[in-house]
Amino acid sequence: MNDASAAPGSFWDARGLASWLFTIDHKRIGLLYLWCVLGFFIVGVSLGLLVRLELIAPGRTIMGPQTYNAMFTLHGVIMIFLVVIPSIPASFGNIILPLHLGAEDVAFPRLNMFSWWLYAIGAVTALAALFTGDGPPDTGWTFYVPFSAVTTTNVSVAVAAVFVLGFSSILTGLNFIVTIHRLRAPGLTWTHLSLFAWALYATAWIQLLATPILGITGLLIIAERVLDMGVFDPARGGDPILYQHLFWIYSHPAVYIMILPAMGVISDIIPVFARKAIFGYKTIAFSSLAIAFAGSLVWAHHMFVSGMSDTAVMVFSLLTFVVAIPSAVKVFNWVSTLYKGSIHMEPPLVFALGFIFLFTMGGITGLVLGAAGADMHVHDTYFVVGHFHYVIFGGTGMGLFAALHYWLPKVHGRMYNKRVATWSAIILVVGMNGLYFPMYLLGLAGMPRRYYDYLPQYTALHEASTVGSWVVVAGLALMFVNLWRGMRSGPRVGPNPWGAATLEWTLPSPPPTHNFPVEPVVERGPYDFRGVRADD
Amino acid sequence: MTDAHRDYEGAKLGMWLFLFTEILLFGGLFVLFAVSMARHHDAFHMASQQLDPAMGAANTVVLITSSWLVAMAVAALKLGQDARARALTLGTIALAGVFLVIKYFEWSAKFRHGLYPGSAELAAHPPGEAAYFALYYAMTGLHGIHVLVGMGVLGFAWWLMRTGRCTQGDFVFLENAALYWHLVDLIWIYLFPLFYLVG
Numbered sequence: 058m059n060d061a062s063a064a065p066g067s068f069w070d071a072r073g074l075a076s077w078l079f080t081i082d083h084k085r086i087g088l089l090y091l092w093c094v095l096g097f098f099i100v101g102v103s104l105g106l107l108v109r110l111e112l113i114a115p116g117r118t119i120m121g122p123q124t125y126n127a128m129f130t131l132h133g134v135i136m137i138f139l140v141v142i143p144s145i146p147a148s149f150g151n152i153i154l155p156l157h158l159g160a161e162d163v164a165f166p167r168l169n170m171f172s173w174w175l176y177a178i179g180a181v182t183a184l185a186a187l188f189t190g191d192g193p194p195d196t197g198w199t200f201y202v203p204f205s206a207v208t209t210t211n212v213s214v215a216v217a218a219v220f221v222l223g224f225s226s227i228l229t230g231l232n233f234i235v236t237i238h239r240l241r242a243p244g245l246t247w248t249h250l251s252l253f254a255w256a257l258y259a260t261a262w263i264q265l266l267a268t269p270i271l272g273i274t275g276l277l278i279i280a281e282r283v284l285d286m287g288v289f290d291p292a293r294g295g296d297p298i299l300y301q302h303l304f305w306i307y308s309h310p311a312v313y314i315m316i317l318p319a320m321g322v323i324s325d326i327i328p329v330f331a332r333k334a335i336f337g338y339k340t341i342a343f344s345s346l347a348i349a350f351a352g353s354l355v356w357a358h359h360m361f362v363s364g365m366s367d368t369a370v371m372v373f374s375l376l377t378f379v380v381a382i383p384s385a386v387k388v389f390n391w392v393s394t395l396y397k398g399s400i401h402m403e404p405p406l407v408f409a410l411g412f413i414f415l416f417t418m419g420g421i422t423g424l425v426l427g428a429a430g431a432d433m434h435v436h437d438t439y440f441v442v443g444h445f446h447y448v449i450f451g452g453t454g455m456g457l458f459a460a461l462h463y464w465l466p467k468v469h470g471r472m473y474n475k476r477v478a479t480w481s482a483i484i485l486v487v488g489m490n491g492l493y494f495p496m497y498l499l500g501l502a503g504m505p506r507r508y509y510d511y512l513p514q515y516t517a518l519h520e521a522s523t524v525g526s527w528v529v530v531a532g533l534a535l536m537f538v539n540l541w542r543g544m545r546s547g548p549r550v551g552p553n554p555w556g557a558a559t560l561e562w563t564l565p566s567p568p569p570t571h572n573f574p575v576e577p578v579v580e581r582g583p584y585d586f587r588g589v590r591a592d593d
Numbered sequence: 594m595t596d597a598h599r600d601y602e603g604a605k606l607g608m609w610l611f612l613f614t615e616i617l618l619f620g621g622l623f624v625l626f627a628v629s630m631a632r633h634h635d636a637f638h639m640a641s642q643q644l645d646p647a648m649g650a651a652n653t654v655v656l657i658t659s660s661w662l663v664a665m666a667v668a669a670l671k672l673g674q675d676a677r678a679r680a681l682t683l684g685t686i687a688l689a690g691v692f693l694v695i696k697y698f699e700w701s702a703k704f705r706h707g708l709y710p711g712s713a714e715l716a717a718h719p720p721g722e723a724a725y726f727a728l729y730y731a732m733t734g735l736h737g738i739h740v741l742v743g744m745g746v747l748g749f750a751w752w753l754m755r756t757g758r759c760t761q762g763d764f765v766f767l768e769n770a771a772l773y774w775h776l777v778d779l780i781w782i783y784l785f786p787l788f789y790l791v792g
């Protein structure tokens with residue numbers, strides 16, 4: 058990557074492929090992640106588009122049923138494990154966290170490089186699962202037994218890939234926890250930590266505590282397939298429901314690995330563009346930990362119809378309601394911060410507002426699903442698909458885009474076209490509603506998810522959704538072209554284009570390799586804007 | 594672990610967190626064991642009779658001794674007795690090897706009796722016994738892999754000591770390797786009564 062924007066003395070200076078692949082500079086590792094994540098994101102979006110296109114009309118449109126199953130499985134596996142989970146924590150977490158702490162690097166720079174390598178190996182293995190063996194996996198990203206134990210498609214390789222990716226995620230989380238504990242600059246107390254850092258801290262704990270369970274679950278699937286183990290086979294004393302428990306003990310907390318970092322980004326962006334200290338700093342910081350904790354207790358809300366006892370259903374339903382509270386608290390805090398703030402409507406804020414709107418849409422339907430009675434009706438329908446796309450794409454996706462627009466000037470030292478950026482955000486919000494709102498209606502009307510074909514009465518809503526997917530792609534294309542052009546040839550910016558108060562904005566844009574020439578001494582909070590000036 | 598700045602506390606904290614994830618990895622299997630045992634109480638009892646507690650006990654002694662050796666190795670290195678530390682580390686690796694040899698004989702005896710996942714013999718037993726043996730191989734197998742990894746890590750520590758990169762002044766790698774080995778030992782100390790003595 059030759060980058061014209063690099064000012065001399067910046068971390069871009071070293072040249073050549075090896076200087077990137079074997080770098081131990083957290084900023085470069087973060088960018089490696091970012092490029093991979095964005096690359097896989099484009100692949101995942103393309104697969105999603107094909108699935109949507111197939112569904113534009115009943116019956117066969119562009120592919121057969123087996124291809125369709127493989128397509129949505131790949132779409133899910135790529136999006137969840139290769140894109141969304143590493144998205145913000147591994148990319149922007151790596152780039153920004155040490156800067157927010159006033160540190161030279163993360164605690165274990167070599168381990169950090171190793172994590173990226175594991176991610177790359179996992180990604181290559183996942184791709185290998187597509188092109189080797191007897192066809193790409195067709196189980197859905199949840200790999201439910203017994204089907205995953207008996208299908209002849211390449212499930213073992215895909216699961217092995219997930220295992221390696223999980224290991225990478227664990228090591229990143231471990232590195233961040235130690236970094237936050239050990240490498241804060243003098244004066245940077247826990248209550249002076251940025252909310253992004255707080256969010257990463259809570260996320261890191263979930264990565265550390267939940268991912269090993271996914272690891273063992275994956276190993277057991279491989280053991281079922283390769284060694285004919287029978288742990289989940291009732292004929293041999295096993296139980297397939299146990300698989301679902303183990304899977305969701307990881308995968309529900311994993312949705313907070315996906316969303317908490319995005320919430321952290323939003324919490325950092327809102328006060329900067331409202332020119333106001335964030336309302337309820339401690340509640341926001343604490344609610345991240347509360348989400349991490351409570352979110353670990355609600356996994357079985359994915360299994361209301363799997364045949365648990367009624368008591369279990371009621372308990373998990375109640376717990377699910379409890380976990381919604383800290384998320385709602387954050388939304389109220391953001392809105393209160395904006396209230397009577399002096400608002401600067403810059404692109405990062407526009408994306409943040411899009412996040413709040415879309416995430417709220419998804420969160421409220423989460424409550425509908427968490428109510429066991431309602432879930433009986435809409436479980437495994439398009440309602441669920443709508444719900445998680447609003448939270449994952451509308452939430453984490455918009456959070457990632459907000460982060461891109463907020464920090465790109467810092468990383469590249471250049472600015473994109475702000476008007477175009479704002480338009481791309483608006484098109485995205487419109488497109489996502491067009492794409493996913495019809496899914497709520499489809500689900501309520503009884504359209505099951507993961508079906509290749511459907512009854513004619515669902516046609517109109519499916520058509521609307523597919524058209525929505527094209528609007529989304531238009532928004533994405535506009536946004537990426539604009540970012541690309543800004544990063545190559547946009548006007549140069551100084552150290553602090555937004556007038557933000559966290560430590561990264563005291564460094565030149567782009568920052569030098571060793572971050573802070575002298576270790577900073579911190580005397581102010583991250584949202585204390587007194588005396589902070591945006592450069593003109 | 595890092596070279597940019599030597600943060601002893603940080604390295605130890607990192608290792609403890611990692612050990613925690615290892616415990617959780619086994620935790621999933623322990624949960625499966627608990628649930629299955631509650632469901633098939635009698636079959637588990639019958640199946641566990643077929644293991645050889647003498648071999649399990651021997652292996653317990655081997656691992657506890659090895660844990661003790663590696664603790665002495667750390668102490669020796671801190672006192673600057675490099676040669677002694679290296680010898681004790683090699684002793685630990687050797688005992689790890691003994692553990693695996695005993696395990697090999699144990700497993701192959703079971704295989705000869707047709708007690709392995711998917712065998713016709715097990716299919717003739719009640720389903721709970723099949724579940725028992727599935728978990729037996731899964732858990733002791735995963736533990737065995739950890740023994741192998743531990744041997745690799747200790748071997749690496751030995752090599753670092755030989756080349757003067759793990760010394761009295763900078764012993765954290767050996768210390769962390771020893772912690773890892775203690776964990777491998779500890780997990781076995783849970784597996785042993787669970788599989789060999791519940792009956």
Ligand code: HEM
Nearest residue numbers: 312316358359377381423424426427436437441445448449
């Ligand atoms: C915070 C971000 C969230 C993300 C990223 C997320 C993601 C997901 C995903 C991916 C699924 C589908 C799983 C599958 O493939 O089967 C799902 C289902 C579900 N979500 Fe969420 N979710 C989030 C928040 C919430 C909240 C706040 C609640 C409740 C208060 C909730 C309740 C549910 C329930 C009950 C289901 C299961 C629906 C069913 O299968 O019947 N989610 N979510």
Ligand SMILES: [Cu+2]
Nearest residue numbers: 309356358359
């Ligand atoms: Cu969930």
